[in-house]
Amino acid sequence: MLLLTLLIVFVTSSTCSETQSRQKRAWIIDSYEIEEGHPGPFPYKLGQVSIDRKYQVYFDLYGQGIDEEPEGVFTINKNTGEIFVQRPVDYEEQKMLKLSFEAKKMHDLTIDTRLGIEILIQDINDNPPLFEKPLYEVTVDEDLSQGSHIQTVVAYDRDQKGTPNSTFHYAIKSVSPESPNIEFFIKNTGALSFKGCLDHEVVSKHTLLIEAIDHGEVVQLSSSTTVIINVEDGNNHLPVVTGQTGSGKVKENESGVSPLRLHVTDHDVFQSKAWRVEYTILGNEKGYFNIETDRKTNDGILTVVKSLDFEEGATKELKISVKNEAPYFSCEVKSRPTIGLWNVDVTKKQSSGGNIHYNATTVIIEVVDVNEPPEFTVTVKEAKLPENTQIGTWVEKVTAVDQDSSAARDFM
Structure with missing residues (x-):
C-alpha cells in the first residue's frame, strides 16, 4: 500500500520576488508510505511528482535508500519524476x-x-515474539503454597509497538509428566504459578513448554521456551521408631557408656533435612542421659552422662520422641473448582507450635547393682588414752555401713 500526498500552494502577487517564491514553492511532498517486505515484482512504481513549469526540469533524489544506507531501494526517472521501488525494505x-x-x-x-x-x-x-532464554530452570520447595510465584518468562516482539503484530500472549502448550494433583498456569506478565499440591515422590521434575503467540491479523507468529521445575523433597513423611539394639543395662556408678541404640525409618530423601531426625528424652529431669543422632544411619545413641545409683531405683523409664530437622508438611487436593485456586488440605508444622503428633517410644534402662565397699560413718574419729594403759582396754567404737541392697551384708 502506498500513499502520496501533494499540497499545492498558489501565490497571486505579481511582484518579481513573489513570482520567484511561487516558482520555488509550487508544490510540497508530505510523505510516502511503503510496506516492508513487499513481495514485488520489482521495480514497482511508488508515485510520480510533477511540477508546473513552462520550461523543462530535471529530477533527482539523494539520501537514505538512494546513496545512503539502505542503498538501492529507490530510483527516480529524471525526466518524468516517477519514483520506483527496487527492492524490499525492513x-x-x-x-x-x-x-x-x-x-x-x-x-x-x-x-x-x-x-x-x-x-x-x-x-x-x-517477527515472532522471542524469549530471552530458550531454557529456564528453577528449584522450588515441595511445601510451596499454590498460587505462589515460580518463575517469570520474558519475550519481546520487534514489530511495530502498539499494534497487533507486536502484541502477544503466553500459553502453556504441554506439561510433562502430567499429574492430577497439580495444574500450572501463566499470567499475562509471564509469571508462572500453579494450583494444587507439589509432590516430590510423585513428580520430582516438571517440564513445561511455553509459547508466546502474537495477535497478527493476517498471520499469527509464535516461538517457545522450556521451563524445568525441580521439586525439592519436603518433610511429608514422619520418622517412625522401628526397634532398638543393645543390652539396655548399665552398671551403677558408671558413665560414658551407651546401653542402647534406637532405629528409625523415614521415607523422605536420604540425608536431607526431611530425612535426618532429632531425638528428645522425656523423664530425664536429673540429666542422667543424653541422646545423639548417628548422621550416617539416623540411629539414636543413648548415653549415660551421669552415674546412676541402684539403691535409688533398679530401673529408669524414659520416653524418647523423634522428629525431623525440617518442619513437617502435607498437602492433599480436595476439589478442583474451575475458577480460582483449588481446595486443598494443608498441614504445616513450623519450628515451634503446631499440632503434629510425633512418633515416640518408651525404653527401660536397668541399673545393675555392684558390690560397693562399706563406708565408715565418719572418716576421722579422735580417741584419748592415758599413758601406760593396759593392753585390752576399750578405746572407741567405729561404725561402717554397706549400701548394697543384697542379702549378704556381712563384712569384716
Whole structure:
C-alpha cells in the first residue's frame, strides 16, 4: 500500500520576488508510505511528482535508500519524476527514510526546487515474539503454597509497538509428566504459578513448554521456551521408631557408656533435612542421659552422662520422641473448582507450635547393682588414752555401713 500526498500552494502577487517564491514553492511532498517486505515484482512504481513549469526540469533524489544506507531501494526517472521501488525494505532496520528531492532547470542545471521527503515504512507481522532464554530452570520447595510465584518468562516482539503484530500472549502448550494433583498456569506478565499440591515422590521434575503467540491479523507468529521445575523433597513423611539394639543395662556408678541404640525409618530423601531426625528424652529431669543422632544411619545413641545409683531405683523409664530437622508438611487436593485456586488440605508444622503428633517410644534402662565397699560413718574419729594403759582396754567404737541392697551384708 502506498500513499502520496501533494499540497499545492498558489501565490497571486505579481511582484518579481513573489513570482520567484511561487516558482520555488509550487508544490510540497508530505510523505510516502511503503510496506516492508513487499513481495514485488520489482521495480514497482511508488508515485510520480510533477511540477508546473513552462520550461523543462530535471529530477533527482539523494539520501537514505538512494546513496545512503539502505542503498538501492529507490530510483527516480529524471525526466518524468516517477519514483520506483527496487527492492524490499525492513521496518525493524529502518522505520523511516529521509531523502532530498531536487528539480533542476534543464538549460543551465540550476536548482529550481529543493525539498525533503519522508518515506514511512509500514510494519508487517514478520517477527515472532522471542524469549530471552530458550531454557529456564528453577528449584522450588515441595511445601510451596499454590498460587505462589515460580518463575517469570520474558519475550519481546520487534514489530511495530502498539499494534497487533507486536502484541502477544503466553500459553502453556504441554506439561510433562502430567499429574492430577497439580495444574500450572501463566499470567499475562509471564509469571508462572500453579494450583494444587507439589509432590516430590510423585513428580520430582516438571517440564513445561511455553509459547508466546502474537495477535497478527493476517498471520499469527509464535516461538517457545522450556521451563524445568525441580521439586525439592519436603518433610511429608514422619520418622517412625522401628526397634532398638543393645543390652539396655548399665552398671551403677558408671558413665560414658551407651546401653542402647534406637532405629528409625523415614521415607523422605536420604540425608536431607526431611530425612535426618532429632531425638528428645522425656523423664530425664536429673540429666542422667543424653541422646545423639548417628548422621550416617539416623540411629539414636543413648548415653549415660551421669552415674546412676541402684539403691535409688533398679530401673529408669524414659520416653524418647523423634522428629525431623525440617518442619513437617502435607498437602492433599480436595476439589478442583474451575475458577480460582483449588481446595486443598494443608498441614504445616513450623519450628515451634503446631499440632503434629510425633512418633515416640518408651525404653527401660536397668541399673545393675555392684558390690560397693562399706563406708565408715565418719572418716576421722579422735580417741584419748592415758599413758601406760593396759593392753585390752576399750578405746572407741567405729561404725561402717554397706549400701548394697543384697542379702549378704556381712563384712569384716
